[in-house]
Every structure is written in C-alpha cells, then in structure tokens.
Amino acid sequence: MEILKQRILKDGVVKEGNVLKVDKFLNHQMDVKLFNDIGEEFAKRFAGTGVNKILTIESSGIGIACIAAQHFNNCPVIFAKKTLSKNLDGEMFVTQVKSYTKGVTYDVMVSEKYLGKGDKVLIIDDFLANGCALMGLIDIVKQSGAELAGAGIVIEKGFQVGGKTIRDMGVKLESLAIVDSMDNGTITFRD
Template sequence: MEELKKRILQDGTIIDNRILKVDNFLNQQIDPSLVMKMGQEFARRFADCPIDRIVTIESSGIAIALATAVAMGNIPVVFARKKKSLLMQDAVYTASIYSYTKEETYTASLSKSYLHAGERVLIIDDFLASGAAAVGLTELVRQAGAIPAGIGIVIEKSFQPGRGRLEALGYRVESLARIAAFRDNKPVFKE
C-alpha cells in the first residue's frame, strides 16, 4: 500500500536499526483517514474469502480491525486482552504470547462468548516480526473450533521469521507494507 509506505518513510522512526516506531499515526495517535484506507485494502485483499468475524489484540490492532470490519460490511470485531480484566468473569480462551517490543511474555485472553465453532475468522494485527502474536491469536481462534481464514498485517518485518512461521502452519498472510531491511535507520521496502 503505497500511501502507508510513504507515511512510514515520512513519519516513522527506527530505533537501533531494529524497531520501527509509528506512534504518530498508528500506535498511539491514529490517522483515521489512513486507517480507513487500510481497512478498505484488507477488505479488497480478502474479498475472495468469506469472513464471519475479525479477531485482533489490544490495543493497536483495534482501530485497524474496526476499519476492516466496516469495509467488509460491518462484521463483528473481537479483541483479545493482554491482561485478564476483573470484568472477564466468564470462561476464556488463553494463549501465551511473547512481545518483541516489550520483551516479555503475557497471556492473551478472549471470552468464549464471542467466538464460535465453525466461524471463519480474519486475524488483523499492526506488526508482524517473529509471528508470536499472530500464532497466539490463531491458537485462540482454533480453541473455539473456529477457522483462521487469513491474517492481515499492517507492517511486516520480512527480515524476521514471522511470515515463514505462519505460512508453514498453512495460513494466508497479507501485509500492507513489507520491510526487507533497516539500513542506516531507514526502512527498505520489499516489492
């Protein structure tokens, strides 16, 4: 997605030639126009695939998942929590996920009330690096007896093993911007 690539070049910051910070338009402050276009692009890319529900993880994936859901005809969005809330009194699905940027493992939780067996689920996330978050989300979906129909990623670090890990598990991965490398604290895009 060319507009996203331009925005990454314009406003993204690379830390230590390994972490891309996009807080000013995606992860803390959100550019609604750009996020809505991302949702439309995911809807276009997954138009060949019937989707019943979108699953993401708090918090950066929520806006993108919502934009995608609207573009797909207002399908439901469910987000996994990184910490179990006191409000989550019902049964939950859980998966352990290692966070690359926070350098810690957390237990993602998703209420059993919001995922159902047989549903086709699109997973949406902001970044793909090692694939830990996406794999954890697929585990939550599969625990429900639902089907991970595809994985939509906003920014993929193609030089890390995430895509290969997901494709080896048989998942379709669509990324809006693929970064082949960081050179001199600048992203080099793939494709």
C-alpha cells in the same frame, strides 16, 4: 500498498533493537483516513473468504480492526485481552504471547462467548515481527473451533522470522507493507 509505504518513509522512525516507530499515524496518534484505506485494502485482499468476525489484540490492533470491520459488513471485532480482567466472566480461550517490544510473556485471552464453530475469522494486527502475537491469536482461533480466513498485517518486518513461519503453516497472510531492512535507519521495502 503504496500510500502506506510512502507514509512509513515520511513519518516512520527507526529505533534501536529493530523497532520501527510509527506513533505519528498508527500506534499513538491515528490517521483515520489512512486506517480507512487500510481497511479497504484488507477487504480487497480477503474478498470472497466469508469473514464474519475480526480478531485482534490490544491495544494497537483495535483501531485498525474497527475501521476495517466497516469494510467487512460491519462484522464484530473481538480484541484479545492481555491480562486477566474481572470484567471477563465465564470461560476463556487462553494462550501465551511473548511481547516483542516489551520482552515479557503474558496471558492472552478471549471469552468463549464470542468465538466458536461456524465463525470465519480474519486476524488483524499492526506489526508482524517474530510472529508470537499472531501465533497466539491463531491458537485462540484453533481452540475455539472457528475457521481461520487469514491474517492481515499493516507492517511486516520481513527480516524477522514471523512471516515465513506463518506462511509455511499455510495461513493466508497479507501484509500491506513488508520492510526488508532498516539498516542504518534506512527503510527498504520488498516489492
């Protein structure tokens, strides 16, 4: 997605540890017009797949998923919670995810009330690195008995293993910008 790539080149900052900071438009301050373009692009790429629910993970995926949902017939958005919350009653689908940026492992959960057989789920997230977050969300979809339509990622770091692992599983994975390298602070995209 050319407009996204140009924005990453303009406002992205490469940090230590292969972390790309895009706080100016994606992860802290949010460019809603760009989010809308991203949602439209996901809708094109997943057209005809019958998506009726979008699943993401708190917190950075939420804004993107909500805007995207408007391009999927205003379908509900569920965000997986990272810690046990008193507000969540009843049974949960639970999985474990290792955080790429924080280096800790936490429980991720979705209420059984909101996902189940008959649902066709699109997973949306901001980044794909080693694939832990996405694998966790896929596991939750499997536990629920819902069908996975695919996964839409805004920025995939193609030099890390997540993309290959998930594509090898046969999942329809669509990343709008794939960064192939960030050596010496220079961002290079896959064509």
